[in-house]
Amino acid sequence: MKNNSIEEIWNELKKAKKVLIPLHPRPDGDSLGSCVAMSYALKKIGIKVELISKDKLSENLNDYNFVKEVKFGKDINDFNLNDFDFIVFLDHGTLKDYSNEFQENGRVKGKIINIDHHDTNNYYGKFNYVIPNLPSCCSILFNIFETVGVEFDKELCRRILLGICTDTNFGEYGDSADSFEKMFFLIKKGKINFQKEFVNVINSTPWKIKKLHGILLTNMEKKSVGKYTIAYSWATKNEYDKHGLNYSDVRLGIVCMQDIKGVDLIFTLTEMENEIKGSFRSKGFDTTIYSKEFGGGGHKQASAFTVDKQDIKKLANKIIKVIEEKGLVQTE
Numbered sequence: 214m215k216n217n218s219i220e221e222i223w224n225e226l227k228k229a230k231k232v233l234i235p236l237h238p239r240p241d242g243d244s245l246g247s248c249v250a251m252s253y254a255l256k257k258i259g260i261k262v263e264l265i266s267k268d269k270l271s272e273n274l275n276d277y278n279f280v281k282e283v284k285f286g287k288d289i290n291d292f293n294l295n296d297f298d299f300i301v302f303l304d305h306g307t308l309k310d311y312s313n314e315f316q317e318n319g320r321v322k323g324k325i326i327n328i329d330h331h332d333t334n335n336y337y338g339k340f341n342y343v344i345p346n347l348p349s350c351c352s353i354l355f356n357i358f359e360t361v362g363v364e365f366d367k368e369l370c371r372r373i374l375l376g377i378c379t380d381t382n383f384g385e386y387g388d389s390a391d392s393f394e395k396m397f398f399l400i401k402k403g404k405i406n407f408q409k410e411f412v413n414v415i416n417s418t419p420w421k422i423k424k425l426h427g428i429l430l431t432n433m434e435k436k437s438v439g440k441y442t443i444a445y446s447w448a449t450k451n452e453y454d455k456h457g458l459n460y461s462d463v464r465l466g467i468v469c470m471q472d473i474k475g476v477d478l479i480f481t482l483t484e485m486e487n488e489i490k491g492s493f494r495s496k497g498f499d500t501t502i503y504s505k506e507f508g509g510g511g512h513k514q515a516s517a518f519t520v521d522k523q524d525i526k527k528l529a530n531k532i533i534k535v536i537e538e539k540g541l542v543q544t545e
């Protein structure tokens with residue numbers, strides 16, 4: 214469980230002719246931002262890049278012009294990996310969403326560069342650079358590009374800024390000093406119209422997400438665990454189907470419950486085609502101790518898991534039981 218140095222990783226990358234960069238499943242703004250930023254920096258030094266995403270982005274992210282560089286609906290297994298010198302995994306806390314065949318292929322492991330900020334990351338790459346106390350993967354890329362002397366032109370600034378803004382909610386979560394320092398630099402250096410290009414785009418909520426919020430707020434219940442209060446809710450496929458949500462949209466559901474006064478921990482369950490997606494959020498308590506119990510992970514303040522389709526209310530009760538057993542553990 215040891216990191217390689219930034220220089221070591223960059224020197225390896227520089228030798229490459231072609232690399233594959235997959236966005237993570239159900240990609241968010243940090244996944245998109247870090248992948249298009251890395252792709253941009255590599256293309257500038259003459260390296261060919263294949264940028265792919267199995268899943269769609271949430272609707273508001275599609276407004277960014279660099280989205281056109283991503284080939285959607287493509288999986289790693291759609292490519293002959295012999296054609297690539299490296300597969301660069303950015304913002305991937307785990308590879309467990311990829312097929313076993315892919316993970317167990319030793320030849321593939323030798324090609325993996327792992328750059329991430331999830332504390333559940335198990336250093337799955339040949340080359341690893343995992344910094345769990347940085348609040349976004351784009352924050353790590355900022356450090357990498359700064360160290361190796363990549364020029365921060367307007368386009369690179371925009372791409373990195375997207376990941377920082379979305380993963381930290383404009384500097385609110387995690388190491389705010391790190392986020393604000395980098396946001397300040399990027400906005401100034403890139404001469405970016407922050408409100409128009411970032412705040413208004415990221416904060417605009419699509420109709421279908423507002424409808425999902427409505428379902429979640431209606432179903433919401435609360436429960437006392439010791440001296441703490443948890444709030445939770447769920448949305449079944451039946452309830453939201455007519456609004457046409459995709460996997461990436463679902464993660465935006467829980468946002469509507471984050472500001473309830475007197476609530477210490479929240480979770481939502483959303484039924485998908487063949488599985489149920491669970492999300493946890495808390496401002497002061499570790500959520501990963503529960504999500505790990507259901508095969509998931511993420512950050513202490515925000516984590517998620519996916520389980521096979523089952524009765525959604527029974528699942529909610531199972532989760533409450535786990536929370537009662539483990540108790541609430543303060544993050545600091």
Ligand SMILES: [Mn+2]
Pocket residue numbers: 243244304330348349350380
């Ligand atoms: Mn991230």
